[in-house]
Amino acid sequence: MAAISWAAMSVAAPAQAETLTLTSPDGRIAVTVKDDAGQATYAVSFNGKEVIAPSKLGMLFAEHHGFERGMAITGSARAANDTTWEQPWGERRLVRDQHNELAVTFGTETDGPARNITVRFRAFDTGIGFRYELTAQPALQGDIAIVEELTQFSVGDKTTMWYTPSDEFNRNEYIYRVAPAGEVDDAHTPSTFRTTDGTYLAIHEAALVNYSSMSLDQLRPGNFQANLRNWSGGPKVKTSAPFTSPWRTIQIADKAVGLINSDIVLNLNEPNALGDVSYAKPGKYIGIWWAMHINDRTWASNKYHGATTAETKRYIDFAAKHGFSGVLVEGWNKGWDGDWFNNGDVFSFTEPYPDYDIKGLSKYAASKGVELIVHHETSANLTNYEKQLEAGLDLVKAIGSNYVKTGYVSDAGDAVWIDDKGIRHYEYYDSQRMIDHHMTVIKAAAERQIAMDTHEPVKDTGLRRTFPNWMSREGARGMEFNAWGTPPNPPSHEAMLSFTALLAGPFDYTPGIFDLRPNERPPVRPDMPRGDPKNRPQTTLAKQLATYVTIYSPLQMAADLPENYEKRMDAFQFIKDVEADWEQSIALDGEVGQWIAMARQGRKSKEWFLGALTDESPRDVSLALSFLEPGRKYRAQIYRDGPHAHWDYNPYDIVIEEKVVTGGDSFAVHLAASGGVAVRFIPVK
Amino acid sequence: MAAISWAAMSVAAPAQAETLTLTSPDGRIAVTVKDDAGQATYAVSFNGKEVIAPSKLGMLFAEHHGFERGMAITGSARAANDTTWEQPWGERRLVRDQHNELAVTFGTETDGPARNITVRFRAFDTGIGFRYELTAQPALQGDIAIVEELTQFSVGDKTTMWYTPSDEFNRNEYIYRVAPAGEVDDAHTPSTFRTTDGTYLAIHEAALVNYSSMSLDQLRPGNFQANLRNWSGGPKVKTSAPFTSPWRTIQIADKAVGLINSDIVLNLNEPNALGDVSYAKPGKYIGIWWAMHINDRTWASNKYHGATTAETKRYIDFAAKHGFSGVLVEGWNKGWDGDWFNNGDVFSFTEPYPDYDIKGLSKYAASKGVELIVHHETSANLTNYEKQLEAGLDLVKAIGSNYVKTGYVSDAGDAVWIDDKGIRHYEYYDSQRMIDHHMTVIKAAAERQIAMDTHEPVKDTGLRRTFPNWMSREGARGMEFNAWGTPPNPPSHEAMLSFTALLAGPFDYTPGIFDLRPNERPPVRPDMPRGDPKNRPQTTLAKQLATYVTIYSPLQMAADLPENYEKRMDAFQFIKDVEADWEQSIALDGEVGQWIAMARQGRKSKEWFLGALTDESPRDVSLALSFLEPGRKYRAQIYRDGPHAHWDYNPYDIVIEEKVVTGGDSFAVHLAASGGVAVRFIPVK
Structure with a gap:
């Protein structure tokens, strides 16, 4: 009979539902949590108007009973916070964390053994966050495989949505699209919305650790489900109780700029776990980088090699003269001469090319008050990088640098790791395996007082609060596309x-970029003529x-x-x-x-x-x-x-x-x- | 450094590649198979022009070494066929199967233990098919989990493509879209193409058993990868060696109608496994069905219940008078009165509603030379249907019917099964679990000489040749959308x-549908006014x-x-x-x-x-x-x-x-x- 009209279907049995409400400190945002008909739902209003219609909560496991049906509110706890904390560096020094909190525990006793899950909501004046918290309990022993997070975001099909697609090969690096939410198949977060009555929303997540990345997947027109990135051969998340999920965040504002003037994502991360990070100094840098993108130079060590001793000295001189604190050098290390794309095991992170005098340049830079930013292109070969990680970072420190720029150039699903049987596994760049990899790198860097700038990264979720040595990253379409x-x-x-x-x-x-007409210059490399004249910054x-x-x-x-x-x-x-x-x-x-x-x-x-x-x-x-x-x-x-x-x-x-x-x-x-x-x-x- | 230009990347090492070619009987289609640089590829030309650019072959496993790199052609075998076989019913009685065959074995000895896989190609005058065949071998013992099939279809980004999206909630029931292939994210098969020089292609698969369904996922613009539907908690396919994949089919024609006048999909299925299927008689039927869709009647057993004894008699009389062999009755069985959507365990397949005299009606129908077509709506609750399957089909036979119309109304990822621990699992309607379910049903029906008409099915892949009791199905947007x-x-x-x-x-x-202006009639049910006047067949x-x-x-x-x-x-x-x-x-x-x-x-x-x-x-x-x-x-x-x-x-x-x-x-x-x-x-x- 095919799918029938939704109208004909809604025959919900009446149920004794409990309803809890949480409001923001200014009272403008209200979150309503229910256990209607055995399902956990939340809804969000702003100035009395619904901005998120009732939307499901829950999750499913592979080998354990999950949280989907037969759920009832069995407990709740409230709290409030108004504190201010200081960032070692950032968009603002002082951050106010003012919120009201409601933790709702849902128990389920039908459809499997007794078990419970808590959803902790925080309401700020600029939006809300919530996360799942699972305690250790008899029904949830052993390894837990999350096969689906049931979180929905029901924004309405006519709500305007700005987004990049999430099921694509080029990771997050797409031109933003705009469409009615009802016509969007899949989207990365942050995604930004404007409701039909002009309220702005942004959906994202905070504190993405020990989990996989969330994208938005259209479930029904205007109703998105949290889509966790799966392991190549397995579930979406491998974990065990107790665990907490990342925070799901919904920023809400009556003007578009209100989304920017919000610190929700940072506030929902844990405090600085590293202590003194004075080595992670903000600053400006130049680098041997754009020359390769415009085909004047190469990463490879041929006659057009960019990362030579002489060229690096020229950059150091320029940096020193004009007050830049760093010089990035890409192509300094062995691995660039063959087919390295999707083949990252060719890279060495300790062996410079012969025409790059790494020791001499370090001394030269130091004498000029400039630091070299060391580049580690992994081509998303995780095993190759993890094996060399300590030695590679030790070298960075040995030459007196505090900064590494990493790169993970590959197609979206091609992050490689090799297990102990020697089998190659290909994971998504925002899968749990990759989230774990990034934390391994950040922690190894922190141990050596090294700050990181990650390119082709997983999206930022505010972890710079907890790990302030993770200073910057890419994660959108950058200048090189020009x-x-x-x-x-x-x-x-x-x-x-x-x-x-x-x-x-x-x-x-x-x-x-100051050369806004690069095509008017003659090509440097005879094998690489200038490309399309459209390839320039359109500014x-x-x-x-x-x-x-x-x-x-x-x-x-x-x-x-x-x-x-x-x-x-x-x-x-x-x-x-x-x-x-x-x-x-x-x-x-x-x-x-x-x-x-x-x-x-x-x-x-x-x-x-x-x-x-x-x-x-x-x-x-x-x-x-x-x-x-x-x-x-x-x-x-x-x-x-x-x-x-x-x-x-x-x-x-x-x-x-x-x-x-x-x-x-x-x-x-x-x-x-x-x-x-x-x-x-x-x-x- | 972000993704770099493809041009800058192609630094393929020269390798001694083997090349094998297979041509269609008329010589117009040529398949070229290579092991260039350790990768298995195929390409297809038509009248000397490339229609599928070199495209990868291979697959990856979770716990075993897969087939991706270090591959070399280690053997090949050729065959030819020209036979004609007869269909018990069909679009044509006699089907000619004329093709040339090339089976190419790829061995790999680097990157893990020695192992091999064979790709069997068949070239017909109207297109090609190929499948993977894995033999039992020491390196591939035990359960094998396929995590990725690497098959690519490189059709070119400017090729016109007609398709429905595959990553959507409403299964296959979408209005067809047309776009340059380079702009299509994901698509069901069959997808249809017209190349820039006017050749028509259709990509699909044949003989989908013991595997999961393939859709097309954009890997790079104009290059699609086979995307197998995954298990909710696990890999894409669970299997073990030896196994064969379904056939991947590429129909090729110089006129659009050439795609229709092709029997490739049927020819790539196995012969009739059921023997005499004279019970599966083609015919025309009427039914108590449209009345519910236009809200004159209900499936539920209220005062507007459609499936009453009196109404069914009226249909039987009409069928007998006008020469229809069947009468479908939906809503005859218990389960329709509550919230059945996503809740299919409410359905009984043996208990009629009290106002439906199933025995009397069967006799009445038989006396008029008409057969009742029994309806089994499962709402995609597989376990509920599987438990009742034998009893339900026995009842069909007991009342003298040879036909069942099944239904799987639910969202795309909501096919439910409950494991022996009582845990609920939600699978895609075209996942391996569902493919297996359909085969279970078809075989149980065949044992009882019952023919099936499956709605909200997995797409057809020509299995009617092997199981001719699987007579019809839905699998696209049907009349009810009107x-x-x-x-x-x-x-x-x-x-x-x-x-x-x-x-x-x-x-x-x-x-x-003859009533092309249903809105001009007064509503029958006061609770259900006529809907939008646009809701009518637009013909x-x-x-x-x-x-x-x-x-x-x-x-x-x-x-x-x-x-x-x-x-x-x-x-x-x-x-x-x-x-x-x-x-x-x-x-x-x-x-x-x-x-x-x-x-x-x-x-x-x-x-x-x-x-x-x-x-x-x-x-x-x-x-x-x-x-x-x-x-x-x-x-x-x-x-x-x-x-x-x-x-x-x-x-x-x-x-x-x-x-x-x-x-x-x-x-x-x-x-x-x-x-x-x-x-x-x-x-x-």
């Missing part, structure tokens, strides 16, 4: 990132500067070649001046994928910086400067699009000017098509 | 089905008749209410006359999703029938009648769209006329917007 992507990042990309990927945490986007020069404020990374790259910066030292001054660590960050205004304006106060200088950027549409914006200290004057150094600027036809048209302003002023500025503005506010003494 | 679907089936639907879903096998579409009346020829099912329903047929006995005459079993079937002409013209010769009467139908576009078609016996005259009884017919504004405008024709004639006819034509050709003695 070198060779098909298509390159569209003009909306940076305005999209702020409201989506960046809700997860820092993103090493590697901004600051104005001023917008490149703006991204240093809108995109947060405590390790912030100036990604272009030194010679390209030397041609435009006037604009480069902003990159030299801008900080990478913040006392405060405020999202001022914007709209998802259209435009964003951020203000940040430098942690060291206490100077303020402002960045605003727009998509393809030119835009006149007026921003209140009320974030500035009242009554104080500031010299505003402004880098804005010139009157004829346009990302495609005239990207270099920039006006650099200085004005004196106060917090009472409004700052009105024109943003060109895919343009932007960057401002440094220097307090007048 | 009662309540959002949206209903579009005007292109029937012209799409012929080139897509119907390539798999018979489809119990349940055609023949003309003549197109409803045409579907009896274009859509093949050996059990073909006249789905509307008797009283609706009684209003239009002139058009109904075609449904009375048309056969459901065929001596021959010929797809004459058409284009995917636009229009189709089919001719079929009745197996009993030897009369020919022609059906042609179109999508939203009106169309003037001219069809050569060369399928008719040369030199013979036929009375052509024509049911065509009237001059003012239009599916939306004037669906009932039909012209019924008779002409005398011969095989030398062309038949020119106008098809209205979503219109059609049906013709019966009666040989003049």
Whole structure:
């Protein structure tokens, strides 16, 4: 008879349901938890309007009775918190954790032996989080294999959704899409939503450890189920009781920027487990990197090898001269000369190429006050990296570096590990095996006081709070797509990132490309002609500067070649001046994928910086400067699009000017098509 | 460094590769098999042009070394076949199986112990098939868990693709989509393709037993990997050596109708394993079914219960009067009164409702020469059905019936089974557990000489050859979506089905709705007002008749209410006359999703029938009648769209006329917007 109409089906038996409600400190958000008809559900309202319709909770196991039916609320506990904690580095120094808590225990005695599970909810003024907590109990002995988490997010089919697809080969590196939620098959988190009455939501998770990553899978139109990434041969999660799941987070705001001005994800992570992480200093760096992406140089050790002693010295000199603390060098180690893609066991993390004098360069860098950032490309061969991990990190330390940039270039399901029988297993980059791998690396790095910047990572879930040596990562479409992507990042990309990927945490986007017409230069390598002229950053020069404020990374790259910066030292001054660590960050205004304006106060200088950027549409914006200290004057150094600027036809048209302003002023500025503005506010003494 | 450009990556080491080639009997199709760089690949060309670019072969196991790298061709064997076999019923009585065969054995001795796998290719004039064969061998002892089949289908990203999405809740019941293959995430098979130079392809599988269903998952743009459906808690397939996989089939044709005129899928199934299946007689039936979908009646046993003794008698009388061999009755058995969706353990397959006199009705039906088709809705609760299977089928036989229509209404991943510890497991409707379930049912039915019509089934893969009691099934969007679907089936639907879903096998579409404006009638049930006026078949009346020829099912329903047929006995005459079993079937002409013209010769009467139908576009078609016996005259009884017919504004405008024709004639006819034509050709003695 085929699926019948839903209307004809709803014949729910009346049941004596218990209902518990949790509200946010300001009372605007309410979570309602029920055990209606033997099923655990939650729903969320905002200002009295439902934003998450009743949605299931529960999980299923392979060899044990799970939590799905016959569930009844058997206990609950409430708590409240209002504390403030300090970050060693971050988007803001002080983070307030104010929330109300409700822990609901569901017991089930029918359909198998007695057992119970607790769902702990926390309601903040900017959203909610909840997680599952399973205690040790007689019915849940031994290894537990989670085959399905039943958590649903019923956002409504007409809710607008911004997302990247999750069931794709290129991991998280997709152009963001927008669609009615009812038409989205599968999506990574964070996914961002706007309900039909204009409330903004973002769904994500916090503290992803000892579990697999969650994506959103359309169950019925507008109702997503948590889809945990499975092991290649087995269940979705291998665990045992007691365990807790990661937190499922739903940020809620009446303006889009409210999603950015929320610390839920950090607050739901555990406190710093590492103690003093003063070695993990935020800073700016340059590197031998973009030259390979534009085919001037190679990772491989042929005559175009980028990572040579001479070239690295040139970068060290440039860094020292212009105040950069780090120099990244990719292609320094053996393994790049063959077919390394999907073949990561070729890489050595201890053997430099002969033309790279690692010891000499370390000394040279130290003498100039610069640190080398050591690159470890694993090509997602976990076993090869895990075997060499200690020796590789020891070498980093031996040459006096505190930083490693890792890479996991491979297709989404191709992270390789080899078991003790020698059998190769291929896992997803966001599977539990990979989550475990990343923690192994982070902990080994922490033991050696090394900070990590992970590329092709699992998405950030706020673990930098607990492990502050995990400073930055990739996890979205970065600048390199502008070198060779098909298509390159569209003009909306940076305005999209702020409201989506960046809700997860820092993103090493590697901004600051000044050569906006690379095709006009002759090719360096005869075997590699310049590619498509469309392959360039689709922004104005001023917008490149703006991204240093809108995109947060405590390790912030100036990604272009030194010679390209030397041609435009006037604009480069902003990159030299801008900080990478913040006392405060405020999202001022914007709209998802259209435009964003951020203000940040430098942690060291206490100077303020402002960045605003727009998509393809030119835009006149007026921003209140009320974030500035009242009554104080500031010299505003402004880098804005010139009157004829346009990302495609005239990207270099920039006006650099200085004005004196106060917090009472409004700052009105024109943003060109895919343009932007960057401002440094220097307090007048 | 993020994913880098593919161009920069291809540094394949030169290797001494072996190449084997297999061609079709007519020489137009060539399969090339290689072991290039330790990888097993195949490629397919048609008329000298590549239609499948080199694509990987192989599979990975959980606990054993798999077949992926270090593979070398270690042996091969060739064969050829040209035989003709007879179907007990079918689209054609005689099927020719003419093919060339190449079995290639790949051995691997690096990366684990010595082991080998054979890939058997068959090349027909209309496409190719291949399967994996694993022999018992020392390195592959014990249970084998397949975690990935590495088979790729590299069709090219610009190839046009018609498909339904596979990672969705509603199983196979989606409106077909069309997109460049490079933009398709996941797709069911059969999927249909048109390459940029106009060659048509269809990818599917044959003989799906002891395995899980294959869908197509985009690996890189235009390159799909076989995606086997996984067990909820485990791998994709649980097996042990020796085993063979289902056949992967690629149909190839230079015209779209060439895909239909191909018997590859049947030919790649094993011969009839059941012997005499004369009990499985093709025929036409009516039933108590549409009345529930349009909310006149209910499955539940309230005052609007459809399956009452009196109502069933009325249907039996109508069937007997008009020559229908079967009457389907849904809602006869206990279980429909509560919340049965996702709760299938409520169903009894032996207990009729008190208002349904099963014994009396059986006798009454027998006295009228009509058979009751017994309905078993399982709501995908496998354990509940398996427990009652023998008793349920025994009852069918006891009342003198030979037919069961099963139903598996549930969400895609919600097929329930309960293990011996009482733990509930939820599997996909096309997982190995479900494949096994269907075989259990088919075999139990065969033991009792019962024929099956499975709704919400796994897709057909030609198993009707081996188990000819598995007569029909659903597996695509059926007529009921026109009662309540959002949206209903579009005007292109029937012209799409012929080139897509119907390539798999018979489809119990349940055609023949004559009441094309159900909303103009007052509602029968006060609690159920008529729904959206858009909920109606979006066709003309003549197109409803045409579907009896274009859509093949050996059990073909006249789905509307008797009283609706009684209003239009002139058009109904075609449904009375048309056969459901065929001596021959010929797809004459058409284009995917636009229009189709089919001719079929009745197996009993030897009369020919022609059906042609179109999508939203009106169309003037001219069809050569060369399928008719040369030199013979036929009375052509024509049911065509009237001059003012239009599916939306004037669906009932039909012209019924008779002409005398011969095989030398062309038949020119106008098809209205979503219109059609049906013709019966009666040989003049």
